[in-house]
Amino acid sequence: MDTGTGGGTTADAVPGTDAPQPAGGPLAGLRVVELAGIGPGPFAAMILGDLGADVVRVDRPGSGWPHIDPRWDTTNRNKRSVLLDLKREGAAERVLDLVERADVLLEGYRPGVAERLGVGPDACLTRNPRLVYGRMTGWGQEGPLAHRAGHDIDYIAITGALGVIGPADGRPAVPANLLGDYAGGSLYLAVGVLAALHRVRAGGAGQVVDAAIVDGTAHLTTMLHGMMAAGAWQDRREANLLDGGTPWYDTYAAADGRHLAIGPLEPRFWEEFLGLVGLAGDPTLPDREDPGRRSELRAAIAARIAERTREEWMEVFAGTEACVAPVLSLREAPHHPHLAARGTFVEHDGLVQPAPAPRFSATPGTVRRGPARPGADVVAVARDWGVPGLAEFCGSEPLPAPGAPDSPGA
Numbered sequence: 046m047d048t049g050t051g052g053g054t055t056a057d058a059v060p061g062t063d064a065p066q067p068a069g070g071p072l073a074g075l076r077v078v079e080l081a082g083i084g085p086g087p088f089a090a091m092i093l094g095d096l097g098a099d100v101v102r103v104d105r106p107g108s109g110w111p112h113i114d115p116r117w118d119t120t121n122r123n124k125r126s127v128l129l130d131l132k133r134e135g136a137a138e139r140v141l142d143l144v145e146r147a148d149v150l151l152e153g154y155r156p157g158v159a160e161r162l163g164v165g166p167d168a169c170l171t172r173n174p175r176l177v178y179g180r181m182t183g184w185g186q187e188g189p190l191a192h193r194a195g196h197d198i199d200y201i202a203i204t205g206a207l208g209v210i211g212p213a214d215g216r217p218a219v220p221a222n223l224l225g226d227y228a229g230g231s232l233y234l235a236v237g238v239l240a241a242l243h244r245v246r247a248g249g250a251g252q253v254v255d256a257a258i259v260d261g262t263a264h265l266t267t268m269l270h271g272m273m274a275a276g277a278w279q280d281r282r283e284a285n286l287l288d289g290g291t292p293w294y295d296t297y298a299a300a301d302g303r304h305l306a307i308g309p310l311e312p313r314f315w316e317e318f319l320g321l322v323g324l325a326g327d328p329t330l331p332d333r334e335d336p337g338r339r340s341e342l343r344a345a346i347a348a349r350i351a352e353r354t355r356e357e358w359m360e361v362f363a364g365t366e367a368c369v370a371p372v373l374s375l376r377e378a379p380h381h382p383h384l385a386a387r388g389t390f391v392e393h394d395g396l397v398q399p400a401p402a403p404r405f406s407a408t409p410g411t412v413r414r415g416p417a418r419p420g421a422d423v424v425a426v427a428r429d430w431g432v433p434g435l436a437e438f439c440g441s442e443p444l445p446a447p448g449a450p451d452s453p454g455a
Contacts, residue, residue: 070097070401070410075242076430077149078140079124080131080164081105084197084222085230085258086153086181087120092235093149094123095401095410101147101426102126103140104419119398121416127427127435128420135438137163142432144169144176148245149238153181156191166253176251177241181234183225185257197225200258204229206266213283213290229262286310292343293318293333296372303355304372307346318367322349 075098079090087102094100102124115121129136141164144150150169152159159165159180166178183200184190201207201224202217211218234256241254272278277286284290293315296304309318315333319325330345331338350358355371362369373381379390379397391400393412401410420439427436 069408070095071405071408073097073408075099075149076147077101077151078103078143078147080140080150080152080154080159082153082181084153085226085234086151088227088231089179089181089234089238089256090124090151091120091122092231093238095412097408097410098149099429100124101143101422101430102417103131103143104128104417106130115416115418117396118416119396122393122398122412123414124417125414125422125426126417126419127423128439131162131164137168139432139435139438140164141168141172142434143426143430145172146430146432147173147176148242149177149179151179151181151234151238156182156186170251170253174251175245177238177245177254178251179234179238179241179254179256181230181256181258183230183258185259186255197222197258200229201225201262204259204263204266206262209266209269209282209285209288211282213281217282224265225258225262229260229265230256230258233261233264291333292339292346295343297347297350299353299355299358300351301354301356305350305355305358306370306372307350308368310368314366314368317365318369321361321365321367322346324349 072093075093077090077093077098077100079086079100079102081087081102081104090100090102100123102121104126106128129139131137131140144164150164152164154162160167166180169176169178180186182191183195183197184193198207198219201220206224206229207217207219210220234254237254237256241252245251269278272285273280279285279290282288282290287294289295294308294310296306298304307318309315316325319330324330324345327345331342333339333342353361358369359371371381378384384390388400390397391412392398394415396415398412401412404410423439424436427433
């Protein structure tokens with residue numbers, strides 16, 4: 046396993062050249078203020094930090110969520126932290142001092158909260174007209190539910206995304222908080238912020254990016270809506286090509302209770318799969334084009350897969366194009382030979398975690414710093430961003446000289 050940067054993220058020569066890769070990532074030099082929140086906002090800020098941005102997280106005193114030691118909260122890697130109680134008189138002005146020097150601000154409060162705290166879009170854009178102000182919410186800034194509490198499961202439920210996952214005769218399956226918070230939320234916020242930043246760099250004004258998880262998650266279902274309109278997708282679970290409705294795109298239990306993911310969609314891959322499991326040419330095997338006999342076909346595949354362990358089957362499928370993969374746990378995934386070879390997971394300060402993604406040939410992202418400790422970086426941030434009043438407000442020690450060990454990337 047890679048131990049710090051992930052595949053393609055070290056300062057090696059660009060393939061085909063002798064020139065070293067510049068350090069820092071494609072967003073090196075970008076300054077981001079993150080107003081501390083939970084879930085998708087911090088993950089979006091982490092993405093920007095992974096790509097080289099200088100992310101300053103404004104933490105709140107006494108925040109106890111999530112209930113893990115900050116040392117293990119990897120969504121706060123590649124960031125620095127200052128501690129400010131925004132309800133304290135004068136705290137908003139300290140944030141605005143940072144905003145004046147920032148390119149991006151990210152916040153995940155309920156609608157109206159940032160405005161009441163004095164750090165809403167109007168106040169920030171008045172101080173810095175070129176600022177990209179990113180807002181992360183579940184329901185959005187307006188609408189009947191805008192001011193209501195909610196979580197990932199609620200957002201993916203009303204968009205139809207949750208309704209397509211799980212067995213036909215059972216409950217919808219909850220996909221952790223990956224589909225709403227991170228796919229429909231964080232990634233859309235990051236894309237939106239970078240798009241708005243591109244406009245600023247082209248001479249445009251700053252603006253507000255409203256990233257609502259319901260909007261992003263609904264957007265993710267675009268292809269399914271197109272297929273449904275064409276009559277190629279039924280509006281119910283486990284009845285379609287990509288939702289476990291077909292025997293050749295599903296999971297099966299091996300002899301040891303572990304599972305295989307099987308997806309030979311194309312006929313030539315399907316034929317290879319049948320040959321490898323010993324079902325090719327079986328006259329009793331139902332035609333896969335006969336929808337009325339899919340349960341029989343599924344049972345035949347299930348019986349055959351149950352004859353060997355997961356690892357035994359993976360030896361059979363090794364080097365083939367049968368489109369079969371082992372269903373791995375979170376702890377198993379970093380040790381898969383393909384992911385290990387690519388450095389998809391890295392170890393930084395003893396903590397195994399996914400590497401920055403995507404990859405860049407000339408300006409790779411890296412895990413430069415472990416999770417930020419609340420308030421630990423106020424002195425360095427005050428110095429590096431040129432806001433001495435921040436350190437004075439927080440009651441910090443005198444500023445160290447430039448180049449001290451707590452400078453960025455140390």
